[in-house]
Amino acid sequence: MEFCLDLSHHRWARARDPRQAAAWTLETIAAADRAGLHSVWLSEDPDGWDAIAVAAAAAVHTERIRIGTGVTSPFLRHPVQIAMAVATLDRLSAGRAFLGLGRGQPEFYTYGLGIPARRPLAAVRETIALLRQWWRPPHRATATSGHFPVHDWPLSVTPLQEQVPIYLAALGPKARQLAAELADGILIADFASELFLAEILPALRAQVAAAGRDPARFAVFVRTNLVLTDDPEPALEERKLPFALLATLPGMSQQIVVPGFDVERLVAELRQLLRIEEQLRAGRPWHDLRRTVDPARIRQLVPTELIAQLCLIGPARELRERLARLATLGVTHVFVRALPEPDPAAYRTLVETLVSAPAPPGS
Numbered sequence: 001m002e003f004c005l006d007l008s009h010h011r012w013a014r015a016r017d018p019r020q021a022a023a024w025t026l027e028t029i030a031a032a033d034r035a036g037l038h039s040v041w042l043s044e045d046p047d048g049w050d051a052i053a054v055a056a057a058a059a060v061h062t063e064r065i066r067i068g069t070g071v072t073s074p075f076l077r078h079p080v081q082i083a084m085a086v087a088t089l090d091r092l093s094a095g096r097a098f099l100g101l102g103r104g105q106p107e108f109y110t111y112g113l114g115i116p117a118r119r120p121l122a123a124v125r126e127t128i129a130l131l132r133q134w135w136r137p138p139h140r141a142t143a144t145s146g147h148f149p150v151h152d153w154p155l156s157v158t159p160l161q162e163q164v165p166i167y168l169a170a171l172g173p174k175a176r177q178l179a180a181e182l183a184d185g186i187l188i189a190d191f192a193s194e195l196f197l198a199e200i201l202p203a204l205r206a207q208v209a210a211a212g213r214d215p216a217r218f219a220v221f222v223r224t225n226l227v228l229t230d231d232p233e234p235a236l237e238e239r240k241l242p243f244a245l246l247a248t249l250p251g252m253s254q255q256i257v258v259p260g261f262d263v264e265r266l267v268a269e270l271r272q273l274l275r276i277e278e279q280l281r282a283g284r285p286w287h288d289l290r291r292t293v294d295p296a297r298i299r300q301l302v303p304t305e306l307i308a309q310l311c312l313i314g315p316a317r318e319l320r321e322r323l324a325r326l327a328t329l330g331v332t333h334v335f336v337r338a339l340p341e342p343d344p345a346a347y348r349t350l351v352e353t354l355v356s357a358p359a360p361p362g363s
Contacts, residue, residue, distance in 0.1 A: 009048035035347030041070025073104030102169030112283030180207035185219025
């Protein structure tokens with residue numbers, strides 16, 4: 001199992017000193033690079049930063065870590081723009097770029113930005129097909145129909161890698177099938193329960209094999225936002241608001257399978273409190289959804305014990321046991337929350353603590 005760094009624009013949005021926030025981001029990625037983390041995933045929502053710009057800046061400050069979007073959408077970026085941006089990033093990073101791709105939240109595009117987001121999975125499928133054409137010789141793409149009709153369009157700046165990895169953010173069965181057929185791996189969203197992973201991953205591996213591909217080469221990334229701490233309570237409380245915002249989106253609660261909790265009732269209550277359907281139909285972005293939430297009410301409604309089962313937050317022995325179970329299920333990569341300080345030694349210690357076997361009692 002390998003460890004990935006998860007970064008978003010939220011620090012930039014809250015920063016009193018924009019230059020300090022930008023410097024912290026680049027220094028954090030450089031620290032993760034020197035510590036040996038596998039990859040850094042830069043979120044991209046239509047109300048945040050430009051993930052490719054951040055990735056390009058980080059590329060020249062790093063040597064080993066893979067760098068990419070976590071994730072972008074073909075509704076936010078036309079496939080040709082994705083092809084150009086990732087090819088450019090691959091050159092700047094000496095062949096370390098990857099693409100995290102997903103449909104995004106269709107309502108943001110349709111109602112907020114006036115970008116038609118019909119048949120989102122078809123758009124993702126078409127995008128992958130176009131990117132594969134542009135990134136392989138002769139670096140020309142054609143699509144005669146669909147969302148993105150392209151007529152023999154060339155790409156003159158191409159990636160260094162023979163195959164840039166494409167990882168698909170997928171949750172439902174149709175999206176997972178698409179990932180098994182066409183992607184190099186899957187990204188499973190934050191707050192996916194262990195039981196949900198146990199239910200879907202064996203079938204996913206079978207789908208990869210049925211598509212004529214090697215399941216052993218298919219990566220399974222889980223956005224765990226891991227926090228190593230002997231005092232988990234504050235971090236668990238902090239995760240309640242992101243849980244409420246994510247779990248109330250259409251279809252997202254299916255990944256929360258935790259016996260002993262009435263998840264359906266909780267999500268319904270949160271949806272009513274957040275007026276999520278009304279907000280999405282009005283085209284409100286994440287920026288506005290966060291600002292309309294009462295954090296105290298959310299913390300009161302969401303059981304801490306539920307968040308503890310959905311998040312990798314806790315002491316070393318507990319996290320090692322849970323990571324071992326995830327590895328047995330087929331998870332290949334997990335995400336760690338960025339540390340407060342961009343210290344390579346602290347990241348190395350974090351990884352070493354999580355992968356080392358606990359000492360026998362009395363040793």
